[in-house]
Amino acid sequence: MSVLLEARNINKRFGGVQALKDVSLSIARGEIYGLIGPNGAGKTTFFNVLTGLYQRDSGDVLFDGRLLDLSSPHLVAAAGIARTFQNIRLFGNMTALENVMVGRHLRTHAGVFGAILRTRAQREEERKMRRRAEELLHYVGIGARAHDLARHLSYGDQRRLEIARALATEPKLLALDEPAAGMNATETDQLRQLIEGLRANGLTVLLIEHDVKLVMGLCDRVAVLDYGEKIAEGVPAVVQKDAKVIAAYLGGAV
């Protein structure tokens, strides 16, 4: 399998805290890759560096065979990495449909003059954008809520909407930051099916998750972070038995 993303020696320091220490990992095309670790291990920091929200101190990311420009989030999104947030970040006062349409911003072109003059190209693009957004809402299972304001959706639906919005950017890699947080068993199960469906459609998924059952059942490989360092990587069944991992989660000497 070819490598889609390769992070090399990522370092990030916040004042006196080394949040990421020489983190290297590689994600293969079409796999579901889990990133786990205790609270404060640096998982979300890694996500934020990878998506351009934080600026790394050193290290590089190769994505799809090219060096990724990490200087700004919109460049990362344009390169084909879409993300969701641990604490859901939707555009609350826009409808679900509009949220997904904003996700199409990157792949559409109409400018101010197109909008003012309502040119044929603009109308056509707008229509396609709307249709695609509706499809995506149906795909994640909230098609019926298209015209509700995002902030009026239930928690689980908001998670789905965030995924639909991320998918609208046509990513090659979808990075999900704790998508199952706060979900009940049924919702988690639906989420698992959704992610598996995405992978079946050829998408690569990077997943931060606390729900160990979900991670172990879903991921092809996982990496474990602890105090900003990668302490283990591999097939879930093996990582689960790794002494360092057990120590990191349960405490105590190795």
Added chain:
Amino acid sequence: MKRRTLGLILVATALGLLPLVLTQIGTAWVRIANLAILFVFLSLGLNIVVGMAGLLDLGYVAFYAVGAYTWALLASPHFDLHLPFWVILPLGALFACIAGALLGAPTLRLRGDYLAIVTLGFGEIVRIFMNNLSAPFNITNGPKGITRIDGLKIGGLDFRATDHFLGLDFTGPVKYYYLLLLLLLGVIIVNLRLQDSRIGRAWVAIREDEIAAKAVGINTRNIKLLAFAMGASFGGIAGGMFAAMQGFVSPESFVLNESIMILAMVVLGGMGNVWGVIAGALLLSFVPEFLRYSVEPLQRALFGRSLIDPEVLRMLLFGIALVLTMRFRPAGLWPESRHRREMSEVRT
């Protein structure tokens, strides 16, 4: 749909007849109506920046000033330039647009209060420039302002003169009224179309959550600059019309109070909603004028003399009205919530 057409015809007729009725009361009222339209214009421009993109701008009047001075300098005896309107008005919009981008560029990282302070400073800087650019080279004529500015002339139609048509007198202000109404219609259409477009949604997305907007691939820097530039160019056009109508501009017309007034119109009406903003602007333009004309006679009738200066009372009532609005309708008189209804109407 038919009822809507009928409603539109009714509104259009009323707006069309309004200046002729107002002339009967006094030409001053036509001028007040014209200024009110200009303020609607300005509010709609500011609505792009504040309402849609959520960037609090307290120096918006600076763009109005740029537009007004562009007209004043290029169509007055001051430099003995008398360029036609179709050169000056777009130039005014362009200069205001550039000023908008100049203000936007260094403030991209700022939000909320911090942005408000910088924009406030910017507005003052522009005014102080206008006030002092009279030496060593006299560009703006300083605090004395620029007088004898050309009015608007479109072909043979002179907006200063009175025309007779169908047995009716069309005075200068009445003609300006119709022109402004036409321009306003254009501005409303531009606003509505922008609101429901790729760019408009990007503005709202930035207002709602800037980080999420960046993460879905919106180049927030460019899109914010665009909001500043678009909003400013509306101000520039309004400024040009103001100079042409008044025939006189001075820095005094572009003080901080004006910026705050325009912002109050946007907030009172309902940020982000075009119709709300229009309502807010009309309300805040007309009500103080009504008070100005009614308070003094009322006092004389009641007490036989004028106890409180109308100007003081006007500001007092104005303040109370604003406080009450914020207390009972904090989202504005006519907030943005209609968005949803509009979308579902499209579907059915």
